[in-house]
Amino acid sequence: MTRYNPRESEPKWRARWAESGVDTAGPATGGDRENYYVLEMFPYPSGRIHVGHSRNYAMGDVIARYKRSKGFNVLHPMGWDAFGLPAENAARDRGVHPGAWTHENIRVMRDQLKRLGLAIDWSREVATCDPDYYKHQQAIFVKLFKAGLVHRKKASVNWDPVDQTVLANEQVVDGRGWRSGAIVVTRELDQWFFKITDYADALLDGLDTLERWPDKVRVMQRNWIGRSRGAKVLFPFVEKDDEKRFGAPGIEVFTTRPDTLFGASFLALAPDHAIVKALAEDDPSIEAFADYCQRTGVSQEEIEKAPKRGFDLSVKVRHPFDPKWEIPVWSANFVLSSYGTGAIFGSPAGDQRDLDFARKYDLPVTPVVLPPGADADSHAIDDTAYTGDGTIYNSKFLNGLTSAEAIEAAIARLESLKLGEGATTYRLRDWLVSRQRYWGCPIPIIHCDSCGVVPVPEDQLPVTLPEDVTFDKPGNPLTRHESWKAVDCPECGQPARRETDTLDTFVCSSWYFLRFTSPWTTDTPFDPAEAAAWMPVDQYVGGVEHAILHLLYARFFTRALHDCGLIDMPGGEPFAGLFTQGMVTHETYRAADGRWLLPEEVESRSGKIVEIATGKPVTVGAVEKMSKSKKNVVDLDAFIEDFGADAARWFVLSDSPPERDVEYTDEGVEGVWRFIQRIWSLVDAHPGGAPGPDSVATDAEGDALELRRAAHKALHDVSAAIEGFRFNNAVARVHDLVNALRRLNTEPVDGPALAARSEALGLLARMISPFMPHLAEECWSRLGGSRLLVETPWPDADPALLQDDTVTIAVQVNGKRRDEIVLAKDAGKDAAEAAALATQGVVRALEGLTVRKVIVVPGRIVNIVAT
RNA sequence: GCGGGCGUGGCGGAAUUGGUAGACGCGCCAGACUUAAAAUCUGUUGGGAGUAAUCCCGUGCCGGUUCAAGUCCGGCCGCCCGCACCA
Numbered sequence: 001m002t003r004y005n006p007r008e009s010e011p012k013w014r015a016r017w018a019e020s021g022v023d024t025a026g027p028a029t030g031g032d033r034e035n036y037y038v039l040e041m042f043p044y045p046s047g048r049i050h051v052g053h054s055r056n057y058a059m060g061d062v063i064a065r066y067k068r069s070k071g072f073n074v075l076h077p078m079g080w081d082a083f084g085l086p087a088e089n090a091a092r093d094r095g096v097h098p099g100a101w102t103h104e105n106i107r108v109m110r111d112q113l114k115r116l117g118l119a120i121d122w123s124r125e126v127a128t129c130d131p132d133y134y135k136h137q138q139a140i141f142v143k144l145f146k147a148g149l150v151h152r153k154k155a156s157v158n159w160d161p162v163d164q165t166v167l168a169n170e171q172v173v174d175g176r177g178w179r180s181g182a183i184v185v186t187r188e189l190d191q192w193f194f195k196i197t198d199y200a201d202a203l204l205d206g207l208d209t210l211e212r213w214p215d216k217v218r219v220m221q222r223n224w225i226g227r228s229r230g231a232k233v234l235f236p237f238v239e240k241d242d243e244k245r246f247g248a249p250g251i252e253v254f255t256t257r258p259d260t261l262f263g264a265s266f267l268a269l270a271p272d273h274a275i276v277k278a279l280a281e282d283d284p285s286i287e288a289f290a291d292y293c294q295r296t297g298v299s300q301e302e303i304e305k306a307p308k309r310g311f312d313l314s315v316k317v318r319h320p321f322d323p324k325w326e327i328p329v330w331s332a333n334f335v336l337s338s339y340g341t342g343a344i345f346g347s348p349a350g351d352q353r354d355l356d357f358a359r360k361y362d363l364p365v366t367p368v369v370l371p372p373g374a375d376a377d378s379h380a381i382d383d384t385a386y387t388g389d390g391t392i393y394n395s396k397f398l399n400g401l402t403s404a405e406a407i408e409a410a411i412a413r414l415e416s417l418k419l420g421e422g423a424t425t426y427r428l429r430d431w432l433v434s435r436q437r438y439w440g441c442p443i444p445i446i447h448c449d450s451c452g453v454v455p456v457p458e459d460q461l462p463v464t465l466p467e468d469v470t471f472d473k474p475g476n477p478l479t480r481h482e483s484w485k486a487v488d489c490p491e492c493g494q495p496a497r498r499e500t501d502t503l504d505t506f507v508c509s510s511w512y513f514l515r516f517t518s519p520w521t522t523d524t525p526f527d528p529a530e531a532a533a534w535m536p537v538d539q540y541v542g543g544v545e546h547a548i549l550h551l552l553y554a555r556f557f558t559r560a561l562h563d564c565g566l567i568d569m570p571g572g573e574p575f576a577g578l579f580t581q582g583m584v585t586h587e588t589y590r591a592a593d594g595r596w597l598l599p600e601e602v603e604s605r606s607g608k609i610v611e612i613a614t615g616k617p618v619t620v621g622a623v624e625k626m627s628k629s630k631k632n633v634v635d636l637d638a639f640i641e642d643f644g645a646d647a648a649r650w651f652v653l654s655d656s657p658p659e660r661d662v663e664y665t666d667e668g669v670e671g672v673w674r675f676i677q678r679i680w681s682l683v684d685a686h687p688g689g690a691p692g693p694d695s696v697a698t699d700a701e702g703d704a705l706e707l708r709r710a711a712h713k714a715l716h717d718v719s720a721a722i723e724g725f726r727f728n729n730a731v732a733r734v735h736d737l738v739n740a741l742r743r744l745n746t747e748p749v750d751g752p753a754l755a756a757r758s759e760a761l762g763l764l765a766r767m768i769s770p771f772m773p774h775l776a777e778e779c780w781s782r783l784g785g786s787r788l789l790v791e792t793p794w795p796d797a798d799p800a801l802l803q804d805d806t807v808t809i810a811v812q813v814n815g816k817r818r819d820e821i822v823l824a825k826d827a828g829k830d831a832a833e834a835a836a837l838a839t840q841g842v843v844r845a846l847e848g849l850t851v852r853k854v855i856v857v858p859g860r861i862v863n864i865v866a867t
Numbered sequence: 868g869c870g871g872g873c874g875u876g877g878c879g880g881a882a883u884u885g886g887u888a889g890a891c892g893c894g895c896c897a898g899a900c901u902u903a904a905a906a907u908c909u910g911u912u913g914g915g916a917g918u919a920a921u922c923c924c925g926u927g928c929c930g931g932u933u934c935a936a937g938u939c940c941g942g943c944c945g946c947c948c949g950c951a952c953c954a
Contacts, residue, residue: 654879668893
C-alpha cells in the first residue's frame, strides 16, 4: 500500500498532456466536432496567484475538461490584462521598468497556473502590453474613429488626483477612484470618448436575450443604462432680452411626468448649467452659490443629507400651456447637469425633492394628480408628495384623464405648440477612454496645427511606447518625451505632435476574447471566419465586480466591431453564458500594533492564536475575501507543495455553491487530503490482474450489482451537476461513490464482483477527472487504462442501473410519517395501499380512526387520510 | 428610497417538478489500534421526553392553499449585494 504523492504524479501527467497536445483547440471552421468556447476573465499580472484566485480557473477548467471529454472542440485560452497603473507605481517605487515588472509577473503567474494543471491552450496566450496585440487595438481605434464612434470633446470629467488621470463614470465608485480610492474631482478637459451611448438601446434590449446570465448582472446593467421615457419641454423666456442674453428662446427641461405640467411652480437649473454660468459672470452671489454646490461632498451620505439649497436667478419663463403664467427660475443643488437637459420644472405635489424645495423657499404647491379613491375637495399635500398615478385635476384640458392618458395628451399638445416633444434620456454617458498614463496602449492620433486631428495611417501601426522613460516626476512621462512626441503629419507632412494619452485598459479587455480565436493573424485583429465561428463565448466565468465595467464595454465593442465590418456577429452579444463565481474567504489576523499577519505567521497555542515570531496574542478578525491588503491569503505554490494542485481545485469547489463564497480552513484542506488518499488507497488495493477500468460487469449481482448501481448513479448525478454548475453537489456525489466502494469492499472478490469493482473504480477516475485531473490520470493508469484518461470520452450512465428493483417509500397518516414500506419498483397503487395499511406504525396510528381516503403517489409516498 | 438575492443542525450546505427535512463534508463526542500522541479506522451526532418500543417539537415570524409546504400564495422581521438628489 502506497501513499499518493502529488509532488511526483502531478508534474509527470502534466508533461504527458503537453506531449499529447490535447489542450490545443482545433480550428473552429471545417472541423467535425461542435465548438465550445469557455473562458475565465483574464488576470491582471499583479504578482503572484493565491488560492483565492484559483477558484475562478478551477471552475472554467471543470467545464473545459468535461466538454472536451463529451466530444466538443474546446477553446480554453489564457492571457494577460497587462497594462495598468500598478506597473507604473512599481516603476516609481522600485526603479524597474513597467514592462520588465509586468513580464516578470506574467512569467511567475503563468508557471503557477500551469502547476494548477489547467487544460489551457497555451499556444494562444496573449498579453495586451505586447505590440503585436495593441497594434490591432490601434487599428480598431482608427476604424472606430473613421466610423464616427470615437470623438474628442471638452467635457466635465472625473479627475483622480492620486493616479493623476481621468476616469470613466463606471470607474468612479461612491465618488472615489476605483483603484486609488481618492476622492475624484471634476475638471473641464479635452478627452477621447467612445460613443457607447449610440448603443444604449441595443445594449438594453440585448439584455433580454441573455438567458444564461445572472439576473443580478442584467438588472445592474439595465439600471446603469437607465433609460427614461418622457418629454422635453421648452419654457419660453418672459423677457425678450433673455433670448438674446442666453442665445435661446427659453429653457428646455426633461420630464418623465408631462402629465403634471399644471403643477409647475418653479424651474431649477443645475449649478453648472450654461445659463447659471452666464449669470454668474456678472453676479458674484450666483458664483458663490455655484461654488458652494461644487464643494458638496461626494459620498452617499453627504449627498443624501445635503439639504436642498436654491438660488433665485430672477429670470422668469412662461408656462408652455398658458402664456400668461409666469414661473420663476432657480438654480438648485439637487439638479444634475449630466442628466437630461440639466434643468427641471418643479412640480412639488408629485415629487418629494420638489416639495422639499418648494416648502423651504415658500413656492406654490398645487396638487394635480388625484390618487385613486381620493376626494378632489379634501385631497391635500402637506410634507409628503404623492408620486403615484391617478386622475388628473386642476389641469384644464388634462382634467379627468389618467396619468398615462395625460402624458400622451400633454406631449401631443406640446408638439402642436412646437414647445416640446416626446423624448428618451439615458443615464449612460459616453465612455471616456483617454488616460494620462504611460503604461497603456498609445492612442494612434497625431495633432497637426493645420490638419487638426489625424489618425495614424494603418501601415504606420503600431505606435509603440518608448522604452526610455523615467517615473521620477508625477504625471505622464510621454508628455515629457520630446523625440517620441515629434512626428510629421501624415497628411501635410508638416511637423506635428503625437497624442500622449493612452487608452483605458478596459479597451484591451473589450476584445481579447476575439483575439484568442486566432492570435496568429498579423494584418487583422483576428481571423473573421474563426472569430465568427467561435463566438459567442459559450461560458464566461468571472467575478461580479465586472458586472458593469468590463461586461458592458465588451458588449458595446462587439456591436461596434460588427457595425464596422470587422466581424459578423449579428446578435452582438459576446458572452452567451455568464457565471459570476463567489470568492474564497479566510480569517484575518492582526497583531496588537495593527499589522496584518499572514495565516502562516500565526499559530494556535493552548487555544489562543499568537504570532509565531513574537508569541504575542493576535486579534482574529472577520472572515473576508482573500486579499493581499489584509494578508489573509494562502500562496498557491506553498499549497501545491504541501497538498498538490488537485487538492486546491477540489477544495475550492467543495462545500459551497459556486456562486457563493467558500471559506478556506485548514480543517477543510485536511479533509480534502484525507479524501484524496482514500481514493488512492481504493485504487491501489485493487488487484493487478483485474479487468480494466472501462470494463462492464454485466453479470454482477448482490453487493457487486449494488456497487454498479452506486457508480452509475454517481456518474449520472455528477454529469448533471457539472452541466448545472453545481460543483459542490458533484463533490458530494463522488463522496457517496467512494463511501459505497469502501462499504462494499467484500473479501474475497470473485470474478463478477471484481469486474464490478473495476468498473466502479474506472468510473470514479473518470468522474473526478475534470476536478482532480492528475489523481484521476494516476488512478486510470494504475487500473490499467489503455490510453490517457484525458483522451477518453466521458461515459454514459446505464439507465437500467439508475433505478433499484425495489423502492422504499414513506407512509404517512394525515401527513405525518408513521412507517415505511419496501415495494417492487413496478408495484401498483393497490399493492402499495395494501402494504401501507398493513404496517405496524400505520395500524398503531389508525387506532380509533376511520380511513377516509388513501393517496398513493407511486414511487414517492402513501398518505392515509383518517378521522 | 429603488432593484436583486438570501434566511434550514455547532459550521458550509443538500432536498432540481409540492411527496421520508438535514444528503455530503467540517467539527464535536465515543470506541479500536498505540506505552502515549499524531495519523488511520469504526460508530454516534437537529431539540425534547422515555430503560425501550415509541412519541412530541422542528426549515426567520404570522396567516392561507393542499391529502401533503423548506418548496406555492398573502403579510411581517432580519441579513447581504448593487444603484441612488436620474427629474
